[in-house]
Amino acid sequence: xxxxxxxxxxxxxxxxxxxxxxxxxxxxxxxxxxxxxxxxxxxxxxxxxxxxxxxxxxxxxxxxxxxxxxxxxxxxxxxxxxxxxxxxxxxxxxxxxxxxxxxxxxxxxxxxxxxxxxxxxxxxxxxxxxxxxxxxxxxxxxxxxxxxxxxxxxxxxxxxxxxxxxxxxxxxxxxxxxxxxxxxxxxxxxxxxxxxxxxxxxxxxxxxxxxxxxxxxxxxxxxxxxxxxxxxxxxxxxxxxxxxxxxxxxxxxxxxxxxxxxxxxxxxxxxxxxxxxxxxxxxxxxxxxxxxxxxxxxxxxxxxxx
Amino acid sequence: xxxxxxxxxxxxxxxxxxxxxxxxxxxxxxxxxxxxxxxxxxxxxxxxxxxxxxxxxxxxxxxxxxxxxxxxxxxxxxxxxxxxxxxxxxxxxxxxxxxxxxxxxxxxxxxxxxxxxxxxxxxxxxxxxxxxxxxxxxxxxxxxxxxxxxxxxxxxxxxxxxxxxxxxxxxxxxx
Numbered sequence: 155x156x157x158x159x160x161x162x163x164x165x166x167x168x169x170x171x172x173x174x175x176x177x178x179x180x181x182x183x184x185x186x187x188x189x190x191x192x193x194x195x196x197x198x199x200x201x202x203x204x205x206x207x208x209x210x211x212x213x214x215x216x217x218x219x220x221x222x223x224x225x226x227x228x229x230x231x232x233x234x235x236x237x238x239x240x241x242x243x244x245x246x247x248x249x250x251x252x253x254x255x256x257x258x259x260x261x262x263x264x265x266x267x268x269x270x271x272x273x274x275x276x277x278x279x280x281x282x283x284x285x286x287x288x289x290x291x292x293x294x295x296x297x298x299x300x301x302x303x304x305x306x307x308x309x310x311x312x313x314x315x316x317x318x319x320x321x322x323x324x325x326x327x328x329x330x331x332x333x334x335x336x337x338x339x340x341x342x343x344x345x346x347x348x349x350x351x352x353x354x355x356x357x358x359x360x361x362x363x364x365x366x367x368x369x370x371x372x373x374x375x376x377x378x379x380x381x382x383x384x385x386x387x388x389x390x391x392x393x394x395x396x397x398x399x400x401x402x403x404x405x406x407x408x409x410x411x412x413x414x415x416x417x418x419x420x421x422x423x424x425x426x427x428x429x430x431x432x433x434x435x436x437x438x439x440x441x442x443x444x445x446x447x448x449x450x451x452x453x454x455x456x457x458x459x460x
Numbered sequence: 461x462x463x464x465x466x467x468x469x470x471x472x473x474x475x476x477x478x479x480x481x482x483x484x485x486x487x488x489x490x491x492x493x494x495x496x497x498x499x500x501x502x503x504x505x506x507x508x509x510x511x512x513x514x515x516x517x518x519x520x521x522x523x524x525x526x527x528x529x530x531x532x533x534x535x536x537x538x539x540x541x542x543x544x545x546x547x548x549x550x551x552x553x554x555x556x557x558x559x560x561x562x563x564x565x566x567x568x569x570x571x572x573x574x575x576x577x578x579x580x581x582x583x584x585x586x587x588x589x590x591x592x593x594x595x596x597x598x599x600x601x602x603x604x605x606x607x608x609x610x611x612x613x614x615x616x617x618x619x620x621x622x623x624x625x626x627x628x629x630x631x632x633x634x635x
Binding site: 300 | 494495496497498499500501502503504505506507508509527528529531532535536537539540541542543544545546547548549550551552554555557558590591593594595596597598599600601602603606607610
């Protein structure tokens with residue numbers, strides 16, 4: 155293709171000025187874009203209102219698409235399951251036997267817990283759940299890991315609320331629009347979760363790596379206490395996440411850092427549960443009048459955290 | 461008077477509506493940006509930037525159609541749809557269009573391979589730039605290996621997108 159002639163206006167003054175003006179607009183627009191990015195460096199959720207408009211408009215379509223194709227993500231799993239059906243069946247049977255005993259033990263422990271709590275006069279009503287919703291789309295082209303929830307401010311979702319699935323932690327709400335909410339996934343590089351090892355309370359910090367895994371760093375000095383196969387759960391420190399939500403299983407240990415795979419795969423879960431921030435659950439007995447300011451404070455604190 | 465049944469048959473001398481001429485490319489790019497609406501909960505950046513691919517395809521196919529500032533509104537729309545910080549695509553896409561303008565002045569003759577090379581460089585620039593911006597605005601730095609697959613198949617996908625745009629373009633100018 156030959157060079158297009160229109161870029162060189164020749165002696166036509168008006169065309170020359172027009173071309174020049176278009177470049178002035180383009181360059182100043184680009185500078186403005188850069189400025190917006192710089193503003194976002196200091197206030198990551200500053201322009202969330204602009205994005206909220208887009209998510210509001212596209213949410214119905216995403217929801218419709220989501221309901222049509224649910225199940226595609228697990229197709230490989232199903233094929234693999236057929237392949238090893240026989241041996242898998244035996245293993246699963248054994249697993250069920252073992253789990254049954256564990257469940258009976260756990261029930262006994264739960265009863266004992268209840269009794270001890272009554273003894274201590276601790277109030278522990280579990281109405282921390284706000285609602286169940288679906289993840290409908292995600293930032294699949296970006297290096298950040300956001301997902302969109304099909305419930306928002308009007309359904310009671312607030313920034314900072316933890317989001318979990320039955321299998322484990324998914325992330326927390328970053329900002330909301332009237333009918334959708336943006337969830338910062340556990341695997342995002344800015345999502346830091348205080349965790350502990352499930353069996354012996356070794357405290358650690360889990361940070362997302364952006365590629366579907368997390369890195370877990372122990373808070374204690376000395377050699378890395380983690381081994382492949384260890385399960386980490388939330389510790390409740392920081393006041394956002396409830397304690398004992400399963401987070402990840404360690405798969406690889408390299409020096410100081412352990413790498414883990416989240417137990418709840420955001421691509422596979424059918425529905426997620428939005429919960430109240432943990433601190434709010436603990437300090438809720440003061441009455442409904444004081445709940446509102448606490449609500450806002452928790453939201454602001456969480457929004458400022460990343 | 462033309463026969464009523466011949467109304468939808470392309471004919472010489474008829475011009476399509478202004479909306480079709482101007483709006484089609486813009487709508488194509490916006491649809492490309494909206495690919496993130498697909499119900500995929502991705503664990504890593506996997507989806508090619510279809511908006512950018514469409515923008516490059518149209519720009520290289522029809523150099524006289526757009527001035528460089530068209531990337532401002534289209535980039536803003538892309539930022540709203542992708543998870544990137546607002547302003548990221550506004551900046552990167554405009555820089556790319558200005559750069560293409562200047563490269564085009566230097567090249568005397570531009571063919572298919574030049575187009576692919578230009579698009580490839582633009583894709584690499586935008587992906588790495590987007591990664592840097594996402595990292596600066598609170599994301600933290602990620603490894604380069606994470607975006608390498610995305611860059612690869614975006615470059616490989618460009619000829620396909622260019623072909624689709626050319627196909628749409630034939631419909632666009634045909635009355």
